Amino acid sequence: MPVRKCQDLVGLLADYVEQQLPPAVHDSLERHLSACPRCVAQVKSYQSTVTLLRTIKDDELPPELRCTLKSFLDRNCRN
């Protein structure tokens, strides 16, 4: 499945960051990124959020904050 539109990328973002995409899809996504600064910014903000979440232990994260971060990610994904 080639990544042609920004919308195509959105659903793959999580797997891309986790390096879980099949190589063909991964390449296709990176080709899109090379032509689309907006999606690069989206990947970066997603990555930094994921990194932030990983640095916080589950029991240190209040449920409200978890929700806030989740809605941040969801909002990001609807661009």
Ligand SMILES: [Zn+2]
């Ligand atoms: Zn794009």
